[in-house]
Amino acid sequence: MITVRLVDGVLCLDGTGDDQIFGWDHRLFLTITAGYRLDEAQACYLLSEETEVTAILEETIEYLRDEEIDFEVDEGVARLLQRLQHEQQDYEHAVAAGPMAQCSEEGIPPPPTLVRQLKRHQVRSFRHLLAVKHGANFSVPGSGKTTVVYAAFEALRRQGTLAKLLVVGPRSCFLPWEEEFMACFGFPPRSARLTGSKESRCGLYLDADRHDLFLCTYQTASNDVDELVGLCKRHAVFVVIDESHNIKRLQGGVWSEAALQIGRYAARRAILSGTPMPNTYADLWTQFTFLWPRKEVLGDRAQYRHTCEDPTQHARLREAIRPFFVRVRKSELDLPPVRLQRIHCELKPYQESIYQALSVRFIGEINARLEDRKMLRQWRKARMVRLIQAASNPALLAKYSEEFDVPPLGAKGASITELIDRYPRYEVPAKFERAVELVRDLVARDEKVILWTSFVHNIRMMQTVLADLQPFVVYGAVPRDATEDIEFNREQQLRLFKRAERAGVLLANPAACAESVSLHSACQHAIYLDRTFNCGQYMQSLDRIHRIGLGPDDMVTYHILVAADTIDETIDRRLEEKQATMIRLLEDELPLGTLQVEEKQMGQSESEEAVDFEQTMKDIERQLQFTAQRNPPQ
Numbered sequence: 001m002i003t004v005r006l007v008d009g010v011l012c013l014d015g016t017g018d019d020q021i022f023g024w025d026h027r028l029f030l031t032i033t034a035g036y037r038l039d040e041a042q043a044c045y046l047l048s049e050e051t052e053v054t055a056i057l058e059e060t061i062e063y064l065r066d067e068e069i070d071f072e073v074d075e076g077v078a079r080l081l082q083r084l085q086h087e088q089q090d091y092e093h094a095v096a097a098g099p100m101a102q103c104s105e106e107g108i109p110p111p112p113t114l115v116r117q118l119k120r121h122q123v124r125s126f127r128h129l130l131a132v133k134h135g136a137n138f139s140v141p142g143s144g145k146t147t148v149v150y151a152a153f154e155a156l157r158r159q160g161t162l163a164k165l166l167v168v169g170p171r172s173c174f175l176p177w178e179e180e181f182m183a184c185f186g187f188p189p190r191s192a193r194l195t196g197s198k199e200s201r202c203g204l205y206l207d208a209d210r211h212d213l214f215l216c217t218y219q220t221a222s223n224d225v226d227e228l229v230g231l232c233k234r235h236a237v238f239v240v241i242d243e244s245h246n247i248k249r250l251q252g253g254v255w256s257e258a259a260l261q262i263g264r265y266a267a268r269r270a271i272l273s274g275t276p277m278p279n280t281y282a283d284l285w286t287q288f289t290f291l292w293p294r295k296e297v298l299g300d301r302a303q304y305r306h307t308c309e310d311p312t313q314h315a316r317l318r319e320a321i322r323p324f325f326v327r328v329r330k331s332e333l334d335l336p337p338v339r340l341q342r343i344h345c346e347l348k349p350y351q352e353s354i355y356q357a358l359s360v361r362f363i364g365e366i367n368a369r370l371e372d373r374k375m376l377r378q379w380r381k382a383r384m385v386r387l388i389q390a391a392s393n394p395a396l397l398a399k400y401s402e403e404f405d406v407p408p409l410g411a412k413g414a415s416i417t418e419l420i421d422r423y424p425r426y427e428v429p430a431k432f433e434r435a436v437e438l439v440r441d442l443v444a445r446d447e448k449v450i451l452w453t454s455f456v457h458n459i460r461m462m463q464t465v466l467a468d469l470q471p472f473v474v475y476g477a478v479p480r481d482a483t484e485d486i487e488f489n490r491e492q493q494l495r496l497f498k499r500a501e502r503a504g505v506l507l508a509n510p511a512a513c514a515e516s517v518s519l520h521s522a523c524q525h526a527i528y529l530d531r532t533f534n535c536g537q538y539m540q541s542l543d544r545i546h547r548i549g550l551g552p553d554d555m556v557t558y559h560i561l562v563a564a565d566t567i568d569e570t571i572d573r574r575l576e577e578k579q580a581t582m583i584r585l586l587e588d589e590l591p592l593g594t595l596q597v598e599e600k601q602m603g604q605s606e607s608e609e610a611v612d613f614e615q616t617m618k619d620i621e622r623q624l625q626f627t628a629q630r631n632p633p634q
Contacts, residue, residue, distance in 0.1 A: 015045070129149075136291065362620065518547060
């Protein structure tokens with residue numbers, strides 16, 4: 001009789017007194033296929049890899065039964081087998097209940113302790129998450145995914161199923177999760193931000209009883225896997241991966257592997273993302289394996305690599321994950337319409353001279369032979385960035401662009417370089433001047449406004465020009481939160497802007513204010529001093545003030561400044577085209593290839609970048625021809 005035992009996480013097949021299990025055929029399977037270590041002195045097989053025990057146990061029991069080998073199990077193995085049986089039942093229930101929960105009007109009501117009333121689509125998402133136990137919410141930004149999680153957590157906490165909520169996400173999500181808790185329950189959370197030194201974080205883990213909400217970055221999660229697993233073992237923890245597309249790596253991702261290890265010990269799991277697979281189907285494997293780590297919704301990792309590359313398999317992959325996710329499209333949110341005002345600005349004389357000189361130079365360089373693809377992309381990017389700078393504020397051309405990693409314009413053409421260096425002495429750029437007028441007008445009307453620009457130097461200049469309004473600022477160099485600078489940081493600036501009783505202006509760039517930021521409760525006007533070709537960041541910036549929570553009579557207005565006869569017009573047209581395509585894709589059940597958000601604001605696909613550049617050069621040639629016809633030589 002074989003005894004299957006589980007002692008301190010070690011799975012043991014005790015074959016004492018039974019030589020049958022040590023025959024070469026059984027030994028081959030157990031050591032090579034299943035991965036056991038044979039201890040001949042103790043007459044047993046051992047498996048000590050904790051993460052493999054559950055999977056191998058099922059395979060071992062099945063093998064023993066198939067080979068008609070008599071065996072018995074100890075209490076620890078019996079409990080584990082029972083748990084695995086319950087997981088299988090949960091999985092089968094989720095597969096059946098997931099689709100029904102998405103369309104049913106009946107189900108568990110939101111908990112009465114929730115002071116925020118859920119919207120109809122949020123109730124549907126709430127019921128779906130409870131029905132599937134471990135689920136994904138891929139609804140569009142601004143649809144209230146955080147509120148849905150809090151409703152589910154509270155319902156399960158009241159049942160005694162859950163005790164703690166752990167959110168793993170970007171640092172920028174910490175403040176919104178805390179603010180949304182207050183909005184949902186009417187009192188502040190007992191939250192612990194897992195930041196700072198290892199020592200200080202360990203103190204929070206040891207003092208976990210004092211906290212209900214834990215907030216953690218992906219980086220910290222990858223450094224604190226053991227501590228977070230310990231937290232999950234000691235408490236019934238609901239682990240949520242926010243902006244889960246950040247753990248999309250199919251293989252080799254440190255964040256992805258950390259999420260998979262921690263998720264195995266969670267009482268409940270959820271993933272949240274408005275962009276679940278921005279590139280390919282490969283982005284889905286880690287996300288759904290996190291949800292169901294022992295069921296492998298999408299199959300084995302190695303096999304999936306080949307499956308997701310086969311277009312004929314994509315319909316099957318969608319069917320496999322369909323029960324486990326819910327998606328609310330923007331058209332379902334019943335948001336009030338927006339007003340978009342394009343404000344065309346004629347360039348000032350010196351600015352026009354600079355822009356035309358650059359245009360002529362770049363057209364002359366267009367046939368430059370650059371064999372290296374990386375160099376070609378950098379060359380294209382640099383020229384488009386400089387044209388955007390010239391159309392926005394020529395003074396930028398003399399500065400190193402930290403946002404785009406583009407050096408100041410070279411000295412080729414001494415007269416134009418001298419003009420750029422001295423530009424601030426001659427005139428104020430047209431769009432800059434108009435933006436200041438707009439800000440002052442809106443603030444005078446007691447409105448709050450956010451002014452978007454892609455360039456930090458523009459933000460700093462605006463700070464000076466609008467100093468009397470005491471503007472708030474958010475850009476890359478501003479510390480993220482109080483752990484980096486207690487007196488001045490992004491969270492503080494956003495909080496002060498939203499809570500200030502006075503009208504005011506927030507100066508921001510999209511890269512630093514893209515994910516997890518909600519401004520709609522305080523601000524309904526956005527001014528775009530300049531934009532790039534990056535449609536993903538542009539659309540995310542639009543959503544900062546157009547999201548759930550607006551009243552039917554609220555009017556969100558976007559003021560788009562466009563420099564006439566410049567690259568601004570190309571960008572405006574291309575963004576319209578891309579936005580129309582993205583909106584169609586975002587209405588799909590599972591959008592693919594949308595909302596690329598990169599640290600570098602010109603971060604787009606190579607093919608898209610090439611089209612943008614081609615369109616820009618064509619427009620420049622047209623503009624130069626028109627100028628030549630309008631001003632023939634005397």
